[in-house]
Amino acid sequence: MTLVPHKVRRNGKEYYELIEEKRVNGKVVQKYIGYLGKDPKAKNELKASDILPYVERLLKHGISQEEIDEILKKIGIEYDAWPITKIIIENDLKLDKIYLKLK
Structure with a gap:
């Protein structure tokens, strides 16, 4: 399990969110954890x-x-x-x- 900040673009603006990545049955699965804001x-x-x-x-x-x-x-x-x-x-x-x- 790894927590990774992830950049997302919506309506021409950049936002950051925290994503949890882990392997399930040999594949990487991402799960949204929380909103980090614009910076x-x-x-x-x-x-x-x-x-x-x-x-x-x-x-x-x-x-x-x-x-x-x-x-x-x-x-x-x-x-x-x-x-x-x-x-x-x-x-x-x-x-x-x-x-x-x-x-």
Whole structure:
């Protein structure tokens, strides 16, 4: 079983989705796992222990871009979105992983 990001074109736009590939009866079978968005690097996998100390600060109204940048550097996340308008913490129960998505 292998998880692979896959590029899809719809209506002239590119999107990424996560596909699980495995062999069944000697043939490769693909199964759709989830949507990754327009940029596969926008979603960062992390451990709950890495983000928990910072969740309250990240969700605070009025947090500055500099504070967000400082927190993400402490966690070890590099990003190119500026200014950040959305911070999404996603717990994927199917994959048993936690993602931080920035927009």
